[in-house]
Amino acid sequence: GEDVEQSLFLSVREGDSSVINCTYTDSSSTYLYWYKQEPGAGLQLLTYIFSNMDMKQDQRLTVLLNKKDKHLSLRIADTQTGDSAIYFCAESIWNTGNQFYFGTGTSLTVIP
């Protein structure tokens, strides 16, 4: 499959901004996604961006896409302890069907 890479861990203090980064290899991706996985819970879609956009804002979340560098980031403003979770970056590629490729996840720890 395609390579989608993320750093494994990130720690931030409550109230600070968190930035989670992701790189991918396939330039034919159609959409890029951020999912959140809380302990003991399933994957929850946070936000997504169409590949011809470079930014999307949704309340405390800002997604930035640099298609040239194949780099995606998720910024969480005013990070709260409830934001502690694993965040997965994913890309979808339309081939014979909608294929999804996920990164390994970044574990975000918010320190009170």
Added chain:
Amino acid sequence: GAGVSQSPSNKVTEKGKDVELRCDPISGHTALYWYRQRLGQGLEFLIYFQGNSAPDKSGLPSDRFSAERTGESVSTLTIQRTQQEDSAVYLCASSLAGGPGETQYFGPGTRLLVL
């Protein structure tokens, strides 16, 4: 139901036994996906169904793994002669039509432990 459901939620089996995992997608969703998530790793794509057919079986790790879907609804993932390396969380997801840009809705997963 309102979301994707999976059963069982946990399964412990002995090496060499067969297991069957079930996924009930959101009603009306024609696309269904199976993933595997090993401890500390990301999601690994296994198989994708569009209706009852699977155009992409490239992710199945070996011939011990098979999946089927009937009635454009329930899907079962079967692992024969389980091995310890099969221990993982198996996640199912569905989307409305499998088209470009569709978001996937995930079930809670089945935690499989092979002793």
